[in-house]
Amino acid sequence: MSDAPSPAATIRERVDLTDSLALFRFELENGIPDYAAGQYLTLGLPHPDKPGKILWRPYSISSPPERKDLMELYIRWARSPVPGKFTTLLWPLKIGDQLAYKDPKGAFSIEHQRPDGGPETRRMVLMGGGTGIAPFMAYIQHLRKLGTTRQIVVCHGASYVEELGYREELLEWQRESVACGRKGWDFHYLATVSRPKEPANAGWDGPGGRVESLVQPAADGGPSPAEVVVGERFTTANTSFYICGFDGTVQSVKAAVESRDFRTKKEAREDGGYDIKFESYG
Numbered sequence: 001m002s003d004a005p006s007p008a009a010t011i012r013e014r015v016d017l018t019d020s021l022a023l024f025r026f027e028l029e030n031g032i033p034d035y036a037a038g039q040y041l042t043l044g045l046p047h048p049d050k051p052g053k054i055l056w057r058p059y060s061i062s063s064p065p066e067r068k069d070l071m072e073l074y075i076r077w078a079r080s081p082v083p084g085k086f087t088t089l090l091w092p093l094k095i096g097d098q099l100a101y102k103d104p105k106g107a108f109s110i111e112h113q114r115p116d117g118g119p120e121t122r123r124m125v126l127m128g129g130g131t132g133i134a135p136f137m138a139y140i141q142h143l144r145k146l147g148t149t150r151q152i153v154v155c156h157g158a159s160y161v162e163e164l165g166y167r168e169e170l171l172e173w174q175r176e177s178v179a180c181g182r183k184g185w186d187f188h189y190l191a192t193v194s195r196p197k198e199p200a201n202a203g204w205d206g207p208g209g210r211v212e213s214l215v216q217p218a219a220d221g222g223p224s225p226a227e228v229v230v231g232e233r234f235t236t237a238n239t240s241f242y243i244c245g246f247d248g249t250v251q252s253v254k255a256a257v258e259s260r261d262f263r264t265k266k267e268a269r270e271d272g273g274y275d276i277k278f279e280s281y282g
Helices: 085-090 130-146 167-179 225-230 247-258
Strands: 008-016 021-028 040-046 054-060 071-076 098-105 123-129 152-158 187-193 239-246 276-281
Touching: 021 098, 040 071, 040 085, 054 071, 054 085, 054 098, 054 130, 071 085, 071 130, 123 130, 123 247, 130 152, 130 167, 130 239, 130 276, 152 167, 152 225, 167 187, 187 225, 239 247, 247 276
Parallel strands: 123 152, 123 239, 152 187, 239 276
Antiparallel strands: 008 021, 008 098, 021 071, 040 054, 040 098
């Protein structure tokens, strides 16, 4: 039996950042529905091996829920060690081409309340590996619309500088924060590349290492690079972590902070409180 007919997502804009990283902006046949920042859209294309079937893949939405014209996804063409079946089908598509889609879903959303019902005011440290930055772009733009007073710290890691997607937007938001003296908009951005000595990263003068290195204490026990930037140690009283990326990245970041009693929902405290939310892929 074939999959039931699905509404169409039409590619209206496409920005290729590298030969394997691109921003896709879709017009949805049924309009942009209400959704929570951090959720994902599921795209479908005809299955290459199963006639009449649809091959489905979920992708985090990088545009904020307030945007109602187009929905943006930040996607990598998986080429190694084995070519990704879905992205290999997606990559040749052009503006005007259509895919099937399913409405946004997912639980990787912003926690606005504490377990006791009070407002959640702790800083948000957003840890993204590669395209794991995508849901955080939705977070940030949504929180700006809300006029948040929470401090936001973005930590983004990639193998190469050219893979630090959204870097110019993130730097601009940081400049705006500095310009207003961190009053009303307290935003920090840190980026690192894991292969700083490779020719493709020539000229990079920022941190080297995987994204978890930005929250790991210094060798002498001193503060991590992210703690240096904000001027205090991260504790469960002042900080919450959101992590997105490949499973290995998520596990490495969790390991870096769980030793300081930061907990996931699965290990919540007696009062229901926890400090880590994550979403992994691959």
